[in-house]
Amino acid sequence: MRVVSWMVHRQGEPMVRTEREEAAEAGEVVIRVAGCGVCHTDLGFFYEGVPTKHGFPLCLGHEISGRVVQAGAGAESWMGRDVVVPAVIPCGSCDACRAGHGSVCPSQIFPGNDVHGGFGSHVKVPARGLCAVPDLTDARLNPSGVDLASLSVVADAVSTPYQAIARSGLAASDLAVFVGAGGVGGFGVQIAAAVGARVVAIDVDPARLDAISRHGAELTLRADVLDAKELKAAVRELAKKHAVPTWRQKIFETSGTAAGQATAFSLLGHGGYLGVVGFTSERVEIRLSNLMAFDAKAEGNWGCLPELYPKALDLVLSGQVRVAPFIEKRPLDSINDTFGALRARRLTARPVLVPEG
């Protein structure tokens, strides 16, 4: 079938609307894109020279929702279904996958990196790992009334902190601290609140903090106003107030900055946990031995295993995690403007690009 993709030809040069033929082969599906979120990872590929696995020309975009409109052999059961496409699709059958290490599957498919992604009318992906979306017109299945395009952010911005939080073992009445309350961190705050944790959000942007204070953050702290000691004191004070010991305090670095990493690391106490969710290529100077002295742990998180997506999706459908206030739908043909605006920090919400028609 004839599909449209916005192709990157050279780093930083305007993406070009391109038509091409696409056909689902065995085990694959072609999805008509409902929405595709723009992630900072895309900016890294496009502006900063972070190399993509598949060379240019390449269509970016890994935060995809849509409807299956063509199915290859063995994938017929997906035909006509609404789906969220995991940002990282492990092969499911190699040694790493079978040992539960699907996140590091060497044959994983990352749309918009390994193959053409979701900034287009359609995308072709393996059917394995697709997350089925129920009938969104049924209010019992979709009490929040979210639409399919908005569910695109479940593919990464919601599911990635979901996995990081699940790995941390965060439980009700624990304390969760998010250093960085942007896309990933903001949804992280909501997920942690849904778990029943008390949540602190730290950011340099007062507007972000204001928004997230209405969606689960009990305490918001400005990293541009308070220094590391003051941030730590404020977190400790809240923990003391609610009698949460350090080993029930889970810190999540979701800013993807060296400053944020230093802050997050400094918040670790005895038996503490640090989830490294954001990415920066910068280095940071830390006293790594604190992990030993505190019997603490720092764990990175790459994507989210497909088997966790249904639970992450349920949080959104049920309204426990609100998507609408944190995204802005924009037409796909605004892609070059949208990338520029996101890079220039002119957007407060996460842009979701919606194909025309």
Next chain:
Amino acid sequence: MRVVSWMVHRQGEPMVRTEREEAAEAGEVVIRVAGCGVCHTDLGFFYEGVPTKHGFPLCLGHEISGRVVQAGAGAESWMGRDVVVPAVIPCGSCDACRAGHGSVCPSQIFPGNDVHGGFGSHVKVPARGLCAVPDLTDARLNPSGVDLASLSVVADAVSTPYQAIARSGLAASDLAVFVGAGGVGGFGVQIAAAVGARVVAIDVDPARLDAISRHGAELTLRADVLDAKELKAAVRELAKKHAVPTWRQKIFETSGTAAGQATAFSLLGHGGYLGVVGFTSERVEIRLSNLMAFDAKAEGNWGCLPELYPKALDLVLSGQVRVAPFIEKRPLDSINDTFGALRARRLTARPVLVPEG
């Protein structure tokens, strides 16, 4: 009863042989010390101003084996038994302990830090958590023929890497890399080999590497000769030879140096694991985001939970972990000389101080 302790009065000033009265209260035992290992932690307290929880005068020493010669109420069943005293004795009943976080129990007892330690004729400790030593004269129970004084190193130098290795999930045919092949790292190599892993030891001391190459290290690498890239290439080559993927490579930092930590961190690959076992107060500059990009984990390790000691002890009794080649028994009254010699790196083996008589 009358006991002898070597007391620290001031940082770095010779310890003084001192007699005092000691009596086991409820839940406590007095142990006649068979041997007490000297650890780098003791040097930190004595020379480097690392603060002890109990102020000076204090008797150091937390690596203790001996026989129970007095038992308080409720601890009578321990009377006359040979034991290893865990270096970290959690209270066993607080929220942290009940949640499996005994290593960060706020009421933990660390002999030679919270209370008088093992550099004396006797030591008084809580009975909880003691590790019973079987009849060492019975060759079936003690095929290695180890003596009680030598078992003192099970209290820390053997049990600490034991827990770190257990936490890492190291399995047969995995690759274990120890950065630092001194006391803790050397026993770590042997424990990892006993698990069935392939083991690499990295150190700056060729004598240590030579010794450990005869006790489980398949490959030894000199950190003073090879740079970070060469070390990494050599580890990768061995992993490739044995087809061990990065997610089955467990790195253990056992040097307690910033250089060692930088090396250890650089060895992490996709799905990798770094156990931070050694301690240094130095900071290190690393790209923390590698944990995210590699979906990897760095975990600190403080001591060893008492419930793991029997398994660590079994490895020594069975001869799978050899103690004799790596320790040197010295008379307790050589304590000041021994500390000086260890600090000056004149000792290749771990000193175990044995009380006279």
